Amino acid sequence: MSWTAVARKDFQDARLSRSLWLLTGLFVLFAAGMAWVYTEIEALGAGDPELTALGLYDFLASSATLFVSIAALVLAYKAVAGERDSGSVKLLLGLPHSRLDVVLGKVVGRTATLAVSIVLGFVVALGVIVALYDAYSLVDYALFVGVTLLFALVYVSLMVGISASVSTSGKAAALAFGTFVVVELLWGAVATAAVYVANGFALPATITQYPTWYFGIVSLSPSAAYQSALATVLDGASTTGEVIGGTAEAVYLEPWFGFVWLALWLVVPLAVGAFRFNRADL
């Protein structure tokens, strides 16, 4: 498989992106800052040390969600469309790579690039934790970083899929940003609108009367799925489903189902993008 050569080339290229290093700097500050702020909050309300460590992951996860989604967008929306725009795709595909190899290589190369930033941020945050906390679990921390890297892979794959499905950077930017706004910022409204329509253009009086599938929709966005997945591996951390809707009434509200949603986000947009790219005239 020649995607490894594409991935290596792409990693060499993308890691030199200035905007990525700017975002990484911000993330390092943010992650370390979150770890520090959390010790301050913990000092206010004295509590069980283990529980507070779990709360710390909620804090770190929220900063990671924001960083990963934005960084993946910036890093990957031009991955394929940008090469078609500039014509460098003719160098790339003049060499013996299939178009699928190009798309997969891009996903791996850019995920590796983003992973460097994520690991850097969390290593610094770990420094803060080690310095300020009495009790912490390195295993939990490693699991947390691992799931976050998976989330980064999913987001990069989504953005590369978008990039592969259109012919110019401009279209890719519009589609990538639109997708980000809808799945990250407006997702609650989308779920509510679905209930509103299904309920005959009226909302149920209280949230307890909302249909179960409403919580399913809420929990399928990439970042909600990431938090569910985290809750699965870090036993006891809060989950979207439990926070909003009480006990899980359907299999798709189980925290582990977050991994299924992540898998779908990983595969489906990329498959659509690869299919469209494969059929395109360059």
Next chain:
Amino acid sequence: MASVIELTNVTKQFGDVTALRDVDLAVEKGEVFGFLGPNGAGKSTTIDMLLDFIRPTGGEIRVLGMEPKHESVELRKRVGILPDGYHVYDRLTGRQHVQFAIDSKAGDDDPMALLERVGIADAADRKAGGYSKGMTQRLVLAMALAGDPDLLVLDEPTTGLDPAGAREMREIIREEVARGATVFFSSHILEQVEAVCDRVAILNRGELVAVDTIDNLRESVGDGATLTVTVDAEPTAETLDAIEALPGISSVGVTGTTITVHCISSAKTAVLDAIEATGLHVSDFTTERTSLEDLFLKYTGNSDEPAESGDDAAEPATDAAMEVEQ
């Protein structure tokens, strides 16, 4: 031995614009094949189809015996391409580019040796974003040479090169052919093709108007002349028939009392004699030698015409092709 490149009835439409129409072409192993035509004639469209960048809307393509659409990767393992309208990776160095090409072909060439060969070894560790057009062109040529390809496809390879660079490019082409490669080389400049190519195809407005060896093309015009004769009365069909019956005449035309004859040089006197023999008096005549450049211009129409002027303008070129085949 099957042809290295074989196009059969290849047509490509972009929406309702026909970029290429019913092109038939065969390039044999070990040839340097020149693909000539003005800008916008469809040269890059053809090349893009050889490499599966775009797909034909009709007809069949075989390159090294393979179908680009279905055996694209296998095919590109054996082809080196210098495309048109490409862009390099600004943030990567020249060496990284060439290394990427070598890795992609799973080869073990030395990137420095390739850069040396195209004359930019001293810039190997500079970012390609800072290269001049000519250096970029050399860099991409080095990438194309990686892995000793069986077929080199060069789309306007001398773009951005100074005369010395163009000569080095021709030397590399000769070296590659000596090694056993086939070279398919497009250009809109006749001289560059003339200097290295065994055979040429001339493409105009999406149609192939001539395929021949440089020598044959030269022969068809080398001794050729245009004879313009002014006579004292309108020539009759009898006069024209008499001229056409002579050996060495390729075409005869009349405007008022002026007869224009394309013929071999040695036929000129016979033409004048034939005109006089039908009772007309020659009041004046001029002769002009035809060059290869004239021939190219004749095939591709007046270069001042806009390329979009459509089918009408393509007609004379088709006529010209028929003349040459005779």
